[in-house]
Amino acid sequence: GPCLLKDGRKLLGTLRSFNKFANSVFEDTYVRVIAGNRYCDIPLGLYVIRGETLVLIGELGTDKEELPSHMTHVLPLEIRSAEKAERDASDPKGTKAKRIEFPNMDD
Numbered sequence: 001g002p003c004l005l006k007d008g009r010k011l012l013g014t015l016r017s018f019n020k021f022a023n024s025v026f027e028d029t030y031v032r033v034i035a036g037n038r039y040c041d042i043p044l045g046l047y048v049i050r051g052e053t054l055v056l057i058g059e060l061g062t063d064k065e066e067l068p069s070h071m072t073h074v075l076p077l078e079i080r081s082a083e084k085a086e087r088d089a090s091d092p093k094g095t096k097a098k099r100i101e102f103p104n105m106d107d
């Protein structure tokens with residue numbers, strides 16, 4: 001099933017074990033990266049998650065589509081480029097560090 005972590009990552013996999021602190025072990029795990037209408041599932045394999053980092057754990061129904069039909073599956077390199085473009089587009093004008101040019105004061 002899917003789980004959401006505090007850092008915003010969305011993981012999907014098969015829950016194999018957990019303890020009273022919500023520390024969990026997932027099998028066949030992958031991280032789903034979404035940028036705009038594109039997504040990519042990057043395999044992680046066997047994954048241990050500390051309970052304090054979990055926000056939500058769910059179960060996928062077999063009768064429901066996981067993603068809307070307008071979503072396009074892309075390769076990891078493409079999704080990273082799309083993520084960067086999305087971050088750059090959402091960066092308010094003027095917040096990026098700019099090089100300051102000082103006039104030559106030796107003249």
